[in-house]
Amino acid sequence: MRLFKNRLLNFIQKGLSARQFRRVASLEQLRGMNRGREVSKSLGQRLLTLSKLEISTVLHRLGSCAEGLSHAEADSKRLQTGPNEVEHEKPMSWSEHLWLCYRNPFNVLLTLLAVISFITEDATAAAIISAMVVISTFLRFVQEKRSNKAADRLKEMVSNTATVLRRDPSKVAAAEAEKYFGEQLQPKPAEQIELPIKQLVPGDIVVLSAGDMIPADLRLFAAKDLFISQAALTGESMPVEKFAEHKDVSISNPLERDNLCFMGTNVVSGAATAVVIGTGNQTYFGSLAERVCASDRTLTQFQLGVNKISWLLIRFMFVMAPLVLFINGFTKGDWPEAALFALSIAVGLTPEMLPMIVTAALAKGAVILSRKKVVVKRLDAIQNFGAMDILCTDKTGTLTQDKIVLERHTDVFGGASDEVLAMAYLNSYYQTGLKNLLDVAVLEHANLNTELGVAQNYRKVDEIPFDFNRRRMSVVVSEQEDHHELICKGALEEVLAVCSHVRHGTQIEPLSAELLQDIRRITAALNQDGLRVVAVASKEMPIDREAYGVSDESDLVLVGYIAFLDPPKESTAPALKALKANGITVKVLTGDNDLVTLKVCKEVGLQVDDVLLGPQIEAMSDQLLAEKAEITTVFAKLTPLHKERIVRLLRSNGHVVGFMGDGINDAPALRAADIGISVDSAVDIAKEAADIILLEKSLMVLEEGVIEGRKTFANMLKYIKMTASSNFGNVFSVLIASAFIPFLPMLPLHLLIQNLLYDISQTTIPFDNVDKESLSKPQKWNPDELGRFMIFFGPISSIFDITTFAVMWYVFKANTESAQSLFQSGWFIEGLLSQTLVVHLLRTRKLPFIQSRAAWPLLAMTALIISIGIFLPMGPWAHYFKLQALPLTYFPWLVGILLCYITLTQIMKGIYTRRYGWQ
Template sequence: MKLTLLKEFFAGFLRTRHFARHFRRLALLESMTDATVSREVPPTLAQTLVAAANDHPQGLMERLGAHADGLSEAQVQALREKFGLNEVEHEQPLPWWTHLWHCYKNPFNLLLTLLALISWLTDDLKAATVIFSMVVLSTLLRFWQEAKSNKAADALKAMVSNTATVMRRDFAADTSPVFGRFHASATQVQGAQRIELPIRQLVPGDLIVLSAGDMIPADCRVLSAKDLFVSQAAMTGESMPVEKFVRQIDPSATNPLDLDNILFMGTNVVSGAATAVVLATGNNTYFGALAQRVSATDRAPTSFQHGVNKVSWLLIRFMFVMAPLVLFINGFTKGDWMEALLFALSIAVGLTPEMLPMIVTSTLAKGAVFLSRKKVIVKRLDAIQNFGAMDVLCTDKTGTLTQDKIFLARHVDVWGEESEDVLEMAYLNSYYQTGLKNLLDVAVLEHVEIDRELQVGTAFQKVDEIPFDFNRRRMSVVVVEQDHPHLLICKGAVEEVLSVCTRVRHGEAEEPLTDELLARIRQVTAAFNEEGLRVVAVAARSMEAGDDVYSLADEQDLTLIGYVAFLDPPKESTAPALRALAEHGVAVKVLTGDNELVTAKICREVGLEQQGLLLGNDIERMSDKQLAKAIETTNVFAKLTPSHKERIVRLLKANGHVVGFMGDGINDAPALRTADIGISVDSAVDIAKEAADIILLEKSLMVLEEGVLEGRRTFANMLKYIKMTASSNFGNVFSVLVASAFIPFLPMLPMHLLVQNLLYDISQIAIPFDNVDEDLLRKPQRWQPADVGRFMFFFGPISSIFDITTFALMWYVFDANTPDHQTLFQSGWFVVGLLTQTLIVHMIRTPKIPFLQSRAAMPLMVMTAIIMAVGIFLPMGPLAHYFKLQALPSLYFVFLPVILLAYMALTQAVKGFYSRRFGWQ
């Protein structure tokens, strides 16, 4: 019977070997770029999307029950009851039983279960009980900690849900607990209300309004579009955005991803504007179908996970070498191979870092809870340790170093004189543009007096729009005033607007744009830039009436009217935050699309000393090898495109840095995805928040310093456990090898080793809450498996010296030198072994003198004191017989403090040498 169960266990173990990683997560959209995966959707879904693409808009609207002014509340409620919330099923929390299984199935728990099963099959029920207890304890602690952390994270994530602009009739804000507090404003638009709603509230038939930076919240059919470019890279792997149209150009297309007027959930708008009708939500979307097929796919392991895995396998390899060695030495010297086998199994259990998953999870979760109190959402627990390892922080300028409140400081003509005409032109452009939501436009539109003077809403009508994109860096609107010609008004970056201008307005007259005028214009704008003002050029052109559709080709032969200049002052927290990061070994590099003069001004104001400057044009001409070298000595990069930012971050990582990137715009999303840790803010565009690992709910950059320090505390506490476990386990095994070779009986029974190991593991539970020395927080920290191995070989044998001293004490002083007196010998080593193993917690947690120069947190002090008391109580109390121990003589407790003090003194001396030679961590 037992042999049959053993075979079944091994079969199950082999089946689960491919699922041994600690965390199984829903695959991100990035994992869907493989064509063989991305094409695997139900045929009915593909047919539905193709049919919707080729359907007449009016007929499609009727079939969906949609309305030109949006759905009514009654329709929405009925559709929501039918289709549910707009959420992909696999994004829901795991059922508790699935979560419990995920907490159990790590390599160490599987190994311990195997050892417990072997102990049971060999009739060692006590050993099997102790081992199984350790597995249950580790699993339940991790389950409880993760459940608590996930609950807190879910509550925080609800505060930053992405939204969509939706058209609704007779809308009433839903404040039910299901949807959370509604806080978006509603705007009346032609009998409908344009409102911002969490994307989970969308239903099929909803009309949505899209602009640059928006995430597509569901599968949609385009109803109107203007220069609409959508990034489908996550779906198809294509790096270039795809233009979407109102009509399907190729009616014979059958692949959903080739449809010209279908938008897919999870992709994002790069530029342009559109209205669209929702076709499908949640699991019924293309993304929902793909998510169900790739739900078993792992994310690529991070550097943090690689480090944990390397250390884990270092200890496991050590176990696979030492356990057989103990088996053969005891088998040959004692002659009892079954007893030797049980003893070797106990050694294997003692060498297994079974608490590592729980310690890692607990420390990361504690960090997440700490940061949540600072109003920081941690979307991925591993990001906390990356915070501590980060040695380079790349940051955008606008909205991150500077305030996200921009003021219109100047509106001047080409020569720098105040001009109301320029402000009027800029106002018309900002009022009628519907593309990229821009703080500059908000600042212009605050001048409501222009609205009254020009009677913008009645005297002018919008004809068309040429939306903003990051290549042109400008946008245009075309308006008409009663019977006047059409007027194209363009505003954007100075150089990009100048590139399409041929004339300059001088007073009431116009003159050609000559090289001399061009030089003078650049002097004027440079002077504004040096004042820290961001300059936007305004140009115009009269167009013959009659054409209602305009394109990029019409942005030519413009007349430069003047400039509007904006002041974007730095945040108050920027300068102290940058100083704090520098003090903690984090280099800050500014990556911005703005020009170099404004950037230099801001850098001076925040106290960031400029070290070299690279412009986007310089980067274009450099190879990866040249750029990788240049970025090491440069900390200011200006006039960058999104691809430039991503390239810089990628090469910094290739140079061996742990890179953080902080940004809040569409142009920051590629870099946020590439960085080791992406940081964004609650007010960022949807795609930036989605790409980030950490989201700041408050604008203070001082949170960054606190995040870095918390990441380093997290790492330091994880490393404590690994160092303690590695060194104490090595010392125990070394002592066992020595004792086994010279003592005619086992120096400690398998039960003793298991109980000792269980008590030691319990003492480690408080490590995530321990204090960390300030000295250990000054520099970035990373996983160094080689250092762990070296540390183990340095500090492990120290305990062996005092173990051997204890052997001699028990052998010669207390005459425990025959098999008849082995219980006394084993009891004496049990106490010394447990006490030294527990004291190592305090010795190795700091390079300083423990208890005097560096004191552990109270939970750890209390826990270790309790375990040491239990260790003495077991042989001295009424349970001694059950554990095959016996009471120790009084003289033993005279020698015990001497052994412990000598052990601490020698460990402290070795610590000093090791720290001077190799550094502490």
């Protein structure tokens, strides 16, 4: 774990971008495709052919064997086939990426203006505008280039793995030598290793269990109660059972062949061994994905919000720029100059740095989150992280320590029983499906195998794997070949449902209503002590059978219980308190017993308002459940579909819902949530479904991530609000000046320089501090508020722009065309300084510089821009920019105007906050 985190921090500090992770042919997009579409005929025919051949023939064709490939053989094959990745988005060349960074409405307008300036022989203006385009494009190109590489490396570090058989090359060589000399070939040894999915090659032997993603197209040659969810490819919600041998040879659809599994699906329950028959684009999944990549991605709510704001400003520009053109054209008579000026206004209204600011803000947020042990898979999820107001989480490992200890093993009536312990051990020892923490606790019980000699006299006959509907699993073992015994272990209610008798000492008694009442009383007492109770039952089976199924789990004899303790984490109580203080309501969604869950909630200080159980939820309509979900804290005895349904209904109530889970049963809810949160130790399907991966399964880590997400979002909003209100004020001032002043109040060149300097001053906003008050509650994306904010604060600067006009006109007599350079220089400085000050005024609801101070990068950058703004007209290069030095008596007027501007803005901030709040 330490190595993982160190490697992660080493590269992530280089910076990430707003580009969301490019998942391999998004499952959501595949669901939206027409179900009738088929893969290419050649691929379909190849899959059908391989499904019909004997497994030995398939292995021979692929150059493999039942013991798998050696590392050298796999490496050689990988050189031929390439990595096991679906290339649904071909990597762009640097030139294509550069063009993409340039191609936005803002840069197109700037380029048009530069061309017009060059044609009209205004070389200085053309150079300034070109510099703006180059700087904006280059910043975005460099940032995204770095972040794309970092994102790809990050994706690899949280990627899923597959369990693969590999042969020892030295022993393979020995076996080949034996074969050469004609001696009997000994079985080739193989070891199970975990490999990143992208390293798989055709011919690899893969071992599957519950929770695994199917890593490639596979042909099964051993399967036991294997159920696969193929919803991503077929749309069918129910899992389908797969077998080593296909039964109906007439079926021509590869998806319906019993012995084929496909990349992009996942194992719901059971176990299997299979050979890889297709990787990357040569899979059924890859064939469909090639069609998907031809269509546009579905935009997230965050992207839609950014686009909505951008187009709001562009529409505003299309209204204001023509007004400026006609007013100046009619009043000044110089239409070419008026057109140039109107284009400059258009540029001033466009937030051309918005893509770069958003990218930088998300990048900085991802870097900080990584240092807090939070890896962001889909970077746009940062906004949802900050907006989350309900967190749904499991109990085990989140509220508790995730270190389950086997605390008691009792008979049906509560007395200690080694027989129950021995049966539980055999069940956990021989099961090959999804080994959970309960099995680990049983197997790690002190010297159990040595002390009891449990496994020495038994061999495994068969098993009936666990699934989340039955909530139990069974193994069948044979003792000294004289009888078979089915041993079932699972949730109390589900085991009782298939029991007809109980063991009382050496006697077997029918399960009567009185006994059932005693059982519930005894197990309830264990639950109230915070113990999780698992029932153990058994049944004698005929010795002549070797295959068993779910139907054999009937008429069992209840022999007792094993009880586990999972103590609460010390960090849980303060984390819950911190989440509540930050406006996040925590709800517990668990498949566990409600009494155990309530005990844990009480110990960690989580106030429980109401409890709902799975069977009650089944009987509720969506409307009723949506109402109950608002006031319910604990949801217990849930199935995966219950969790998903609760999350969807909470979202439909207007909440931004996060779901934290790490099991296969959590995958549907992770996909349904606004933000899915998992851990790096989760099962494959949970990590695939999640947007955020925690390197530590702790609510405290999550709380820190939420705060950082809110900081990132708050800083993005700052730029958008500042730019919108400042640009609106400038245009409003220009309209007034154009109507009454006989010359242009500012040359196009001046507007462009001012705009460039102002934009540069805001590049450090992503690194700014955020007031604690802005982090105390969830922040939701609200593009509609921008128009109100812009109209409310924009005209304030216009009041003082007009004051500056009056001072320059009447005090300094800059009221003729010959003196227009002095007038323009005066407004240039005042306009730039007021725009720069607005960064500090609108970044906080408090008094700037005193109650709330910006981060030092922002302070330094704005100070630098103010210095440059004053130097340009006052320095030796003023004539290059068609400016002139101002008299020193101008500056006391400037200071007075700016102080009045600060005072009025503070007053208006108070009025706005009381009326609308301050996000």
